[in-house]
Amino acid sequence: MEFHRFYLLVILSILCSQSRxxxxxxxxxxxxxxxxxxxxxxxxxxxxxxxxxxxxxxxxxxxxxxxxxxxxxxxxxxxxxxxxxxxxxxxxxxxxxxxxxxxxxxxxxxxxxxxxxxxxxxxxxxxxxxxxxxxxxxxxxxxxxxxxxEPFADLTDKEISTFASWMGGVYDYDTAETLNGELIIPLANGANMKLHMSKKxxxxxxxxxxxxxxxxxxxxxxxxxxxxxxxxxxxxxxxxxxxxxxxxxxxxxxxxxxxxxxxxxxxxxxxxxxxxxxxxxxxxxxxxxxxxxxxxxxxxxxxxxAPQRSGRLLEENKLPRDTVLEVLLVRGILAWTTGIILLVSTLIGICFLFNMPLTRDTLLYSNVKLD
Structure with missing residues (x-):
């Protein structure tokens, strides 16, 4: 009996929570x-x-x-x-x-x-x-x-009067006392909506x-x-x-x-x-x-x-600082070594060009006919 009562209470609580x-x-x-x-x-x-x-x-x-x-x-x-x-x-x-x-x-x-x-x-x-x-x-x-x-922080009688004219109504107010007039707007059903600015x-x-x-x-x-x-x-x-x-x-x-x-x-x-x-x-x-x-x-x-797609961060950003420094050192050595090799190769090529004989190359300057 107690089990059925407890089961009923659980069902009622679920239904009430869903309704709320x-x-x-x-x-x-x-x-x-x-x-x-x-x-x-x-x-x-x-x-x-x-x-x-x-x-x-x-x-x-x-x-x-x-x-x-x-x-x-x-x-x-x-x-x-x-x-x-x-x-x-x-x-x-x-x-x-x-x-x-x-x-x-x-x-x-x-x-x-x-x-x-x-x-x-x-x-x-x-x-x-x-x-x-x-x-x-x-x-x-x-x-x-x-x-x-955005709230209307600077509500004035002039603003209300302009709104009343735009809506085809009137705003009767006293210039001596601000926000104490009566706004009257005609409605579509023939009635008038009256709002007193003195009421909050x-x-x-x-x-x-x-x-x-x-x-x-x-x-x-x-x-x-x-x-x-x-x-x-x-x-x-x-x-x-x-x-x-x-x-x-x-x-x-x-x-x-x-x-x-x-x-x-x-x-x-x-x-x-x-x-x-x-x-x-x-x-x-x-x-x-x-x-x-x-x-x-x-x-x-x-x-x-949607979240902005950002560029992928380098994997070494997640590595320890010592490991990152080692990777940067290896990359720097490879870059300098490659640059020096290219520079030496360029200089050697220039030297060979300057020391070429001035005779005509038989292969380049011959009229070779391919059958």
Whole structure:
């Protein structure tokens, strides 16, 4: 009886550890507005209902123009074929990858709408394993990885007012007191998103949204510089957005988080159009959504580079110092001996040339006819 109870406890602990180890979410592949890099819903190919984080990382590597990892299984390769257009010569070589935390299935459905962001969207569930997956890339000189997580340290009322005008809203503030105004942005559903800068959660949400926009525009400027260079590396723009998680933790209401998600989608729609113009349609988006509001700040997918190939070290570097000195002495003696022999041979040859008789050589100067 005790053995069966112990066996049951072991099974339950294994199941509980597995349930805690895996996290599920949603992934959205946003195609280019002028080119097709992903499968469309009308294609006669079955779309995967669930993909793994390793498969998502392999898809990003292929989109950047690199081969998928050699450890990818046949089943995972089939899923990639169900997501990507099977044309190795048609890759964007630029990916905008964003992780949105604190977004459950209800809010992620807003992203799946056709008019949420310009370009067709292919969505699927994603499972994150116990060990963090990586996007495997070649050497750093072949791909440019741009971080979009630079914080907005110098948030001002002027910056917020400029953002409000860009989004078609207003920012009512008092010039006598900084960061104490009200930001009002109209949403697609007819409602208004109101954010009070005097509230910490609203201010942090606004700062995270403005930092995302500014970092993306800095990435566009960097792309302009790279496009004029002799080499054009692949570009990965990667970042995370915690604004929705901040609103959910602060207000504990679904309305605030939903309005925040709609404002994020409106902002992404406008900035994604700018990305398409800057990259001339050669960029796609990959957005991960997770409902875990208490998720750690570390990213779901890390980026790893292949180790640099270095020249082979001489074997004597691993030998004792005395042995190395003996080898160097022998090599030096052989080099000097060979040099002296060649020098003496050259001098002897020159002497024979100067002492040659001046008579005509019968073999060289005779008209020999070979039958």
């Amino acid at each position: 180890a895996e996290t599920t979410g949603s992934v959205f592949f946003i195609d280019s507005s002028s080119n097709q890099f992903f499968r469309k819903a009308t294609d006669d190919v079955t779309k995967p209902d669930l993909i793994l984080d390793t498969e998502a990382g392999a898809a990003v590597s292929v989109l950047l123009g690199f081969a998928p990892p050699s450890t990818l299984s046949a089943a995972s390769s089939t899923k990639l074929n169900q997501i990507l257009v099977p044309n190795p010569f048609n890759r964007p070589r630029a990916v905008f990858m964003l992780e949105v935390r604190g977004v459950d299935g209800l809010y992620s459905e807003l992203l799946a709408k056709d008019n949420a962001i310009s370009g067709s969207i292919l969505s699927s569930k994603i499972a994150f394993g116990s060990e963090k997956s990586e996007i495997q890339l070649p050497a750093e000189d072949e791909v440019s990885v741009v971080s979009l997580d 959660a609203d201010r942090e949400f606004t700062a995270s949204l403005l930092s995302l926009v500014r970092n993306l525009r800095n990435a566009m400027d960097m792309h302009e510089d790279l496009s004029h260079g002799t080499r054009s590396p692949a570009e990965l723009l990667t970042g995370s957005f915690d604004g929705i998680k901040i609103l959910r933790e602060q207000y504990r209401t679904e309305g605030s988080a939903q309005h925040g998600m709609e404002l994020l989608l409106s902002t992404l729609s406008k900035i994604y159009n700018e990305l398409q113009d800057a990259y001339k349609g050669q960029i796609v988006g990959v957005i991960f959504c997770s409902g875990e509001a208490s998720m750690e700040s570390s990213k779901m997918l890390d980026v790893s580079f």
